[in-house]
Amino acid sequence: MLSTFTDVEVEYLCHGVPLADYQPTKADHRRQQEAVRTHEWVQRQVAKAPPWTEERRERMRELLGPPIPPWELQRWRLRLYCGHIVEAARIRKSPRPDGGVCDKEACPECCLDPSVIVAFEPLGPLADPPPKKRSQKPSRPSRKPPADRRSKAELAAENEALRAELQALRDQM
Numbered sequence: 524m525l526s527t528f529t530d531v532e533v534e535y536l537c538h539g540v541p542l543a544d545y546q547p548t549k550a551d552h553r554r555q556q557e558a559v560r561t562h563e564w565v566q567r568q569v570a571k572a573p574p575w576t577e578e579r580r581e582r583m584r585e586l587l588g589p590p591i592p593p594w595e596l597q598r599w600r601l602r603l604y605c606g607h608i609v610e611a612a613r614i615r616k617s618p619r620p621d622g623g624v625c626d627k628e629a630c631p632e633c634c635l636d637p638s639v640i641v642a643f644e645p646l647g648p649l650a651d652p653p654p655k656k657r658s659q660k661p662s663r664p665s666r667k668p669p670a671d672r673r674s675k676a677e678l679a680a681e682n683e684a685l686r687a688e689l690q691a692l693r694d695q696m
C-alpha cells in the first residue's frame with residue numbers, strides 16, 4: 524500500500540543512543556568492510572565507463588525526478604563508523620535513516636567515504652510544510668521503471684552505481 528508523503532505518520536526509531544558512547548559491534552565492522560568493497564567496485568566500474576552522453580544525463584534527471592521538498596525530509600543525527608557524529612536528511616516516511624543504500628555517508632569531518640551509520644537518533648523535520656496544501660501541481664506523468672520485477676539487491680546495486688556516477692559527475696564540474 525502506498526501512502527502519500529504529506530499525510531504519513533511515522534514512528535522514528537533510535538539506535539545506539541547516546542551516540543557519543545556507542546561502541547561499534549562486529550556487525551558494524553563487517554558492514555563497513557562490505558561498504559568499502561562495494562564502493563571500490565563501483566568506482567572501478569565508473570572509471571571504465573565511457574563519458575556521459577547528453578541523452579544519458581537526461582535519463583538520469585528523469586530517474587531522479589524533481590528535487591524532494593525540504594518538508595518531505597526528516598533530519599537525523601548519525602554516528603558514523605569513523606566515530607564522527609553528523610546530521611543528515613532522509614525521506615520523512617522512512618522510520619530509520621539507514622535503510623537500503625542510504626546506510627552510509629561520506630564523513631564531512633574525516634572524509635572517510637563510505638562510512639556506515641552505526642547509531643542514530645531522529646531530530647525533526649527539515650522544514651515546516653507549506654501553509655495549507657495548495658492544489659498540487661500536475662506532476663509530469665512518471666514513467667515507472669520496471670522496478671517491481673527486479674530484486675532488491677539489483678536495485679541497490681544500481682542505485683549505488685548511480686550515486687557514484689553522480690558523484691563522479693559532480694567532481695568533474
Ligand SMILES: [Zn+2]
Pocket residue numbers: 603605606607630631632633634635638
Ligand atoms: Zn569521520
